[in-house]
Amino acid sequence: MTLALDRTAQELLFLEAHTAHTFSDEPVSDEQIRAVYELVKYAPTAFNQSPLRITLVRSAEARSRLVKHMSEGNRPKTSAAPLTAILSVDLEFHERLPELQPLAPALKDKFFSEAEARETSGTFNATLQAGYFIVGVRAAGLAAGPMSGFDKHGVDKEFFGDGTQKSLLVVNIGRPGEDAYRPRQPRLSYDDAVTTV
Amino acid sequence: MTLALDRTAQELLFLEAHTAHTFSDEPVSDEQIRAVYELVKYAPTAFNQSPLRITLVRSAEARSRLVKHMSEGNRPKTSAAPLTAILSVDLEFHERLPELQPLAPALKDKFFSEAEARETSGTFNATLQAGYFIVGVRAAGLAAGPMSGFDKHGVDKEFFGDGTQKSLLVVNIGRPGEDAYRPRQPRLSYDDAVTTV
Numbered sequence: 170m171t172l173a174l175d176r177t178a179q180e181l182l183f184l185e186a187h188t189a190h191t192f193s194d195e196p197v198s199d200e201q202i203r204a205v206y207e208l209v210k211y212a213p214t215a216f217n218q219s220p221l222r223i224t225l226v227r228s229a230e231a232r233s234r235l236v237k238h239m240s241e242g243n244r245p246k247t248s249a250a251p252l253t254a255i256l257s258v259d260l261e262f263h264e265r266l267p268e269l270q271p272l273a274p275a276l277k278d279k280f281f282s283e284a285e286a287r288e289t290s291g292t293f294n295a296t297l298q299a300g301y302f303i304v305g306v307r308a309a310g311l312a313a314g315p316m317s318g319f320d321k322h323g324v325d326k327e328f329f330g331d332g333t334q335k336s337l338l339v340v341n342i343g344r345p346g347e348d349a350y351r352p353r354q355p356r357l358s359y360d361d362a363v364t365t366v
Numbered sequence: 367m368t369l370a371l372d373r374t375a376q377e378l379l380f381l382e383a384h385t386a387h388t389f390s391d392e393p394v395s396d397e398q399i400r401a402v403y404e405l406v407k408y409a410p411t412a413f414n415q416s417p418l419r420i421t422l423v424r425s426a427e428a429r430s431r432l433v434k435h436m437s438e439g440n441r442p443k444t445s446a447a448p449l450t451a452i453l454s455v456d457l458e459f460h461e462r463l464p465e466l467q468p469l470a471p472a473l474k475d476k477f478f479s480e481a482e483a484r485e486t487s488g489t490f491n492a493t494l495q496a497g498y499f500i501v502g503v504r505a506a507g508l509a510a511g512p513m514s515g516f517d518k519h520g521v522d523k524e525f526f527g528d529g530t531q532k533s534l535l536v537v538n539i540g541r542p543g544e545d546a547y548r549p550r551q552p553r554l555s556y557d558d559a560v561t562t563v
Contacts, residue, residue: 178372
């Protein structure tokens with residue numbers, strides 16, 4: 170009632186959406202991921218830095234290279250998902266800032282000449298974008314299965330040998346399969362999560 | 367076309383949504399923020415840990431305590447916004463895990479007995495939730511003005527004296543005012559952001 174977003178969209182993105190643990194065989198196309206990207210790319214990052222990079226793991230060879238770095242409990246579903254995406258931060262994101270901030274190209278050197286500043290700001294903003302991406306997967310009518318349980322150093326070495334990208338999250342993507350969802354767990358109440366001062 | 371989300375919702379949340387730099391005088395009610403929270407609380411976090419906390423800065427006294435820690439360029443808009451929220455991570459989020467994971471209360475001690483593990487996982491997951499929250503503000507028909515430009519240690523000491531909460535992002539919230547939006551800046555192309563392996 171107090172939301173502008175209609176009920177159908179609320180359900181699609183949040184109220185009825187669940188993390189999927191199994192997937193159907195229906196493939197996920199590049200066009201679907203492109204549509205997700207073209208939607209969520211507009212969501213905000215600091216200075217429009219847009220540091221998130223997405224690696225779509227499609228080939229059987231790449232999938233086996235990924236699965237071996239997943240924690241044991243995440244291996245079967247990552248082996249079986251129609252598509253898996255590695256979400257990462259590009260720690261050299263500042264090299265693109267002059268294109269992303271054409272009116273303020275000096276921001277690159279003003280704020281991001283130090284690797285530590287890039288790591289802090291880039292990781293934070295790429296993580297915001299990971300949140301947008303999960304919403305975007307659902308906007309495509311697909312289920313997401315985000316996983317933090319993997320060997321980050323192993324994945325980084327395996328897929329980003331040169332060290333400028335760091336993995337943040339691995340996301341299985343597809344239509345939900347049989348028994349895809351676990352029961353909804355409780356959430357914190359508004360009064361537990363929100364304080365007014 | 368390849369999205370399940372209808373065009374109106376796409377525009378509301380992403381395509382036509384912009385970061386606002388000025389706001390109208392129309393107040394933002396607790397009911398609106400409650401509706402945002404009740405929507406986005408369902409979006410996923412690892413182990414349902416739900417570490418994000420939201421501090422609504424409503425009183426003139428609290429606002430002045432916040433504004434002094436904002437970077438100079440962010441002070442006028444933070445002074446003028448109808449409502450400002452401090453988004454933070456609760457580094458003691460694991461104390462709530464037995465409620466949030468009633469079927470697996472042992473997760474609390476298995477994964478989160480160490481402060482460093484809580485800081486890494488909590489910060490990452492609260493940042494995902496910050497992304498969901500920005501989408502949720504837009505779902506309420508409101509404009510968000512997220513800002514990283516503030517003295518984090520200053521805000522933490524000022525608002526979270528005991529050290530268990532760490533600020534992540536400050537978000538102005540309201541209806542857009544005059545000249546609220548800057549021109550849309552370029553985004554990375556799909557081929558620049560997405561790689562297939």
